[in-house]
Amino acid sequence: MVDTRFHRFAGPTSVSAILSGLGRAGLLAELPGNAAEHVITGAGELELAGSGDIALAAHSSYGEQLRATNAGVVIVAPALRESVPANTIALVADHPHHLFADVLDYLYPASTQAVIAGNRAELGAPIFELDVTIGSNVVIGFGVEIGRGTTIGANTVIGPGVTIGRNCAIAANTTIDCAHIGNNVVIHPGVRIGTEGFGWLDFGQTNRKLPQLGRVLIQDGVEIGANSTVDRGALGDTCLGEGTKIDNLVQIGHNCRIGRNCLIAAMSGLSGSTIVGDGVLMGGGVGTSGHLTIGAGSVVHGRAAVTKNWPAGSKLAGAPAQDIRDFWRETATIRKLAKGDRRHD
Numbered sequence: 001m002v003d004t005r006f007h008r009f010a011g012p013t014s015v016s017a018i019l020s021g022l023g024r025a026g027l028l029a030e031l032p033g034n035a036a037e038h039v040i041t042g043a044g045e046l047e048l049a050g051s052g053d054i055a056l057a058a059h060s061s062y063g064e065q066l067r068a069t070n071a072g073v074v075i076v077a078p079a080l081r082e083s084v085p086a087n088t089i090a091l092v093a094d095h096p097h098h099l100f101a102d103v104l105d106y107l108y109p110a111s112t113q114a115v116i117a118g119n120r121a122e123l124g125a126p127i128f129e130l131d132v133t134i135g136s137n138v139v140i141g142f143g144v145e146i147g148r149g150t151t152i153g154a155n156t157v158i159g160p161g162v163t164i165g166r167n168c169a170i171a172a173n174t175t176i177d178c179a180h181i182g183n184n185v186v187i188h189p190g191v192r193i194g195t196e197g198f199g200w201l202d203f204g205q206t207n208r209k210l211p212q213l214g215r216v217l218i219q220d221g222v223e224i225g226a227n228s229t230v231d232r233g234a235l236g237d238t239c240l241g242e243g244t245k246i247d248n249l250v251q252i253g254h255n256c257r258i259g260r261n262c263l264i265a266a267m268s269g270l271s272g273s274t275i276v277g278d279g280v281l282m283g284g285g286v287g288t289s290g291h292l293t294i295g296a297g298s299v300v301h302g303r304a305a306v307t308k309n310w311p312a313g314s315k316l317a318g319a320p321a322q323d324i325r326d327f328w329r330e331t332a333t334i335r336k337l338a339k340g341d342r343r344h345d
Contacts, residue, residue, distance in 0.1 A: 001044045001053060002213045002235065005123065005143060005161030006115065006178040006194075007108045012041045012052070015073060015089065022102050027091055035089045038072055043104060043213070045236045046071060054107075056100040057083075075100045097201055097210075104211040111211045112196065115177055118142070120160035135172065147183065159194065165220070178232045182220040188248070190227040193218070197231040197238075197254025197272055210234060212254060219243075225250065225266065234272070241278065259296060277312060 002009070016036040019027050028036045041052030046062060049055040049071035057066040057076045066074065066083045073089045075096045084090040093099040105111075123143025133151040134140075141160030146152070150164055153172035158164070162176050165183035170176070174187055177194035187193070199210035214233020218240045224230065225248035232238055233255045240252070241260035251269040252258070258270075259278035268282050271290030276282075280294055283302030294300065295312030305319035317327040 001042045001048065001050070002108065003161075003178070003215050005120075006159075006215065007111055007213050008114050009042065010107055010109055012039050013107075014039055015091075018103060018106055019091075021106055022099075024099070024102075027093070030092065031089065038089055040073065040107070043107060043235065044071065046074070048236065051087075054100075054103060056096060058096045058100075075103070098208075101201060101208065101210055104213060108211060108213055111213060112209075115159065115194075115196075118160045123160055129166070153189070162194075171226075178214070179216040179218065181218045182222070182242075184221050185218055186223040188224060188226040188228075191224050192229045193224075194232045195229055197234050199234050199254060199272070214238065214254065216240075219260075222246070228252070231256075231272075247284075253290065265302070 015038050016028055018040065019025055040054050044053040044055055046055045046057060046065040046069045049069060051070060051072040053071050054073040055069060055071040057074050057080050059077060063083055066080060069085060069088060071088055073091060074084055075091045075093055076084060077096050078092055081090055081092050118141045120142040126140050126144040128146050129148035131149050132146050135152055135154035137155045138152050139157045141158060143161045144158050145163040147164060147166035149167040152170045155173045156170055157175045159177035162179050164181045167183055168185045170187045171189040173189050174191045179194045194216050196212040199212060201208040201210060212232055212234050214236050216230050216232050216238045219242040221243045222240050223245045225246055227248055228246055228250040230238060230252040231254040236255055238252060238255055239257045241258055243261040244258050246264045247266040249266050250264055253270055253272035255273040256270050258276045261278060262276055262280045264282045265284040267284050268286040270288050273291045274288045275293040277294060277296030279297045282300045285303040286300050288306040293309045294306060295310055295314060297312050298310060298314040300306060301317040304316050304321040307320045310316060315324040317324045
């Protein structure tokens with residue numbers, strides 16, 4: 001469910017009103033009974049959506065989640081029509097991602113501009129507990145909540161609806177939008193939290209933006225190094241687990257889920273929807289291709305390029321990343337081949 005503290009909602013509204021407003025009324029003829037009058041109260045991911053939500057199932061990888069969803073309406077590719085639960089309304093589209101993007105733009109209009117503008121007076125005045133310290137030239141939006149003992153450095157901007165826990169240290173020149181932050185969190189200078197994720201359709205052609213309507217959730221004891229960026233989720237949440245420490249100049253893409261007590265060294269970049277288990281160690285300059293899982297307790301050596309799922313306890317090196325024993329074995333073999341047979345020299 002999209003958090004309306006951060007993204008204005010134009011609804012509730014019926015399926016028929018949405019499709020008519022988008023010039024897609026032809027889809028209404030395919031709906032059974034009074035399904036067209038079903039009221040949409042939000043949008044969500046398949047596994048979290050409720051009866052008032054609209055969700056997306058664009059290709060076969062969504063199949064298991066689709067069969068278990070409680071969403072009221074799902075936009076699906078034709079091949080997934082038979083996987084839609086009996087109590088869920090199916091909107092079948094040849095280009096489901098495009099239709100879903102149209103619906104999100106309709107329900108949450110001008111999402112990018114709305115976050116930047118921050119005119120959310122309906123959220124009320126900011127709320128501070130005792131002993132909050134605010135530096136010079138700090139901008140704090142409507143509805144912000146800041147816990148006891150937290151310090152906010154100079155020139156920092158905190159967008160509307162953001163919540164920050166107790167005893168946090170937010171350094172100078174940071175920006176925080178669309179985020180809920182726990183206790184004892186340290187954020188170093190120049191960090192950007194809650195920025196838009198890098199989500200597009202028609203790659204290299206129209207490059208249409210997918211609305212980025214999620215949040216960032218930062219648990220207790222997290223530390224984020226200078227000039228790092230944590231993008232908000234596309235529809236769900238980007239999550240940083242308790243006790244995780246992130247170095248300088250790290251990029252965390254939208255919908256990434258980082259476990260507890262991880263260490264991620266400088267210059268690393270995690271593409272969207274990377275899932276990292278508890279206690280994972282990443283050396284400097286690691287990259288992931290996104291939509292993959294690195295199991296708990298794994299060690300990813302510097303400059304590795306992770307391109308597929310890896311189980312718990314993996315030790316990875318190389319580009320593309322592989323088991324470190326295979327990496328060193330291949331490296332040794334290549335060295336021997338490069339040197340050649342010198343017995344007769």
